[in-house]
Amino acid sequence: MEIEPESAAVDRARLSLVPPQGLTPTQVSSIRALLWAAFGDKPDEAMTEGDWQHALRGTHFLLELDTEIVAYASVAERQLEVGSRQLRTGYVEAVATAVPHQRRGLGSLLMTAVNAYIREGFELGALGTGRHHFYERLGWITWKGPTLVRTPEGPRRTPDEDGSVLVMFTPASPELDPAASISCDWRSGDAW
Ligand SMILES: CC(C)(COP(=O)(O)OP(=O)(O)OC[C@H]1O[C@@H](n2cnc3c(N)ncnc32)[C@H](O)[C@@H]1OP(=O)(O)O)[C@@H](O)C(=O)NCCC(=O)NCCS
Numbered sequence: 001m002e003i004e005p006e007s008a009a010v011d012r013a014r015l016s017l018v019p020p021q022g023l024t025p026t027q028v029s030s031i032r033a034l035l036w037a038a039f040g041d042k043p044d045e046a047m048t049e050g051d052w053q054h055a056l057r058g059t060h061f062l063l064e065l066d067t068e069i070v071a072y073a074s075v076a077e078r079q080l081e082v083g084s085r086q087l088r089t090g091y092v093e094a095v096a097t098a099v100p101h102q103r104r105g106l107g108s109l110l111m112t113a114v115n116a117y118i119r120e121g122f123e124l125g126a127l128g129t130g131r132h133h134f135y136e137r138l139g140w141i142t143w144k145g146p147t148l149v150r151t152p153e154g155p156r157r158t159p160d161e162d163g164s165v166l167v168m169f170t171p172a173s174p175e176l177d178p179a180a181s182i183s184c185d186w187r188s189g190d191a192w
Contacts, residue, residue, distance in 0.1 A: 009065060010105040015113050018060040020076075027062070030069045038096035045130075047094070050189030055094035059117070063110050071097040071110045075117060079185045080126055081150070082176050090118035091184075092127035111138050118170060125168035126184075128161060128192040140166040141178060148183040149191035155183055161192045 023031070032052065039047040058076030062069050078091040092114055097107045115138060118125035129135060132142055143165040148155045165182065184191055 009070075009101065010109050013063045013065055013070065013106060013109060015110070016062045016064065017113075017117070018062060020057055020059060023060060027060075027069065031060075031062075031072050034069060034072055034098045035094055035096050037099055038102075048189070051094060054187070054189060058091070058093060061110055061114055061117075063106055065101070069098070070101045071106045073110055073114050075114055077122070078126070080124060081183045082180050085174060085176075087124040087173075088122050089124045089126050090114075090122035092118075092125065095127070095129075107134065108138060111135070115139060115168060118168060120170075122170055123172045123174070124170060124176075127166050128164050128190070129166060130164060132166065135166050140168045143167050143182050144178050145180045145182055147192065148181060149186055150183050151186050158191050165192055 018027070035047045035052070035055075039045055054076065055074040058074035061073045061075065063071035073095040074093045075090045076093065078089045080087045080089040080091075095107065095111065095114075097110075111134075115125070125140070126143075127135070127140070136142070142163060144163075147158045147161045147165050149158050167176075167178070167182075169176070
């Protein structure tokens, strides 16, 4: 495959937003192939069926070059809580750029659209990642306080996730202390 200069890819890429149930079977198989290849096969990082189910609940962000999907992200609504304050949160899942197209600005372009969508419709943006720098460049900050999940039996600490939850404030965000505890709603699979 011939790879064009970096800037050209960003200029030509076409963004689409697809509602949760709206992907075609062809799009589903392309996105799955992209995600499984991009996240690789290290046990801690590899994409799982559970991660995919979480992504399917959200609005799908697709970047296409010609007819190929080259970057993907999903944003689903979740209820995060800081103190007793419930926050209508745009939760970002499964962000990836197809391996041959990485480091050409496509992931940043996609996240710029995700950021705008979250700023417009939510009280907070949130995601879990080990790629802090990639998101911090784009306005996200690392949540410093302890993380928890609100299970049906009550709140439970998620210490392995401390330091890997990032948030983005929006015009609708109340004043929040990033050193406070933060909790997410319960779901099957990874809580964060
Ligand atoms: C993280 C990921 C989505 C980034 O996608 P991408 O399309 O490569 O993103 P960009 O090209 O916009 O930026 C990636 C890096 O390349 C750099 N970059 C961007 N354009 C560049 C260029 N023309 N030349 C060199 N570097 C460039 C950026 O500064 C950025 O650096 P950083 O990661 O240190 O912040 C991609 O690496 C990926 O799919 N990784 C596997 C899955 C994953 O880890 N997802 C995120 C975790 S939730």
